[in-house]
Amino acid sequence: MTLSATKTKTIAGPKAVTTIKYPGTEIANKDQMHALIKHGMPIRIADKLKSLLSLGDSSLAEILGITSKTLQRKRKARTTLTPVESDRLYRVQAIFALAIKVLGTPQDAKEWLSTPQIDIGDRVPLEFLTTSAGASLVEEVLNRMEYGVLA
Secondary structure (H helix, E strand, O other), rough: EEEEEEEEEEEEEOOOOEEEEEOEEOOOOOHHHHHHHHHHHEEEHHHHHHHHHHOOOOHHHHOOOOOOHHHHHHHHHEEEEEEHHHHHHHHHHHHHHHHHHHHOOHHHHHHHHHOOOOOHOEEEEEEEEOOHHHHHHHHHEEEEEEEEOOO
């Protein structure tokens, strides 16, 4: 999966070097992403996504499935996320990248993800990204938008 890119950072993981590009992530292949997720993404990647989506700590923590205090501790210690937390972060990055692809700009994608949408019962798409089922629903809506299919 290719996500949008502007700035490159190299992250060393077990048996792989993975290139992270912002505002989303561009990985050469899914095997490298899998290795990075299993190793644990650096907390700075979560903080970059927080900045890109204008999220508060409580929203980012909810997406990662941790408390705000745990997020603060991880940030202070500069630790990596667990594989589960990394997978949750990847899910949000992937949806953000799809939204950029469909809507054209990171700003439009951020606004769409933060605004109630009729296709999901006038609820905010970001709220759905805390589960795989919710992310799948948001992905379906974005795919319908990309191909011009009405709900």
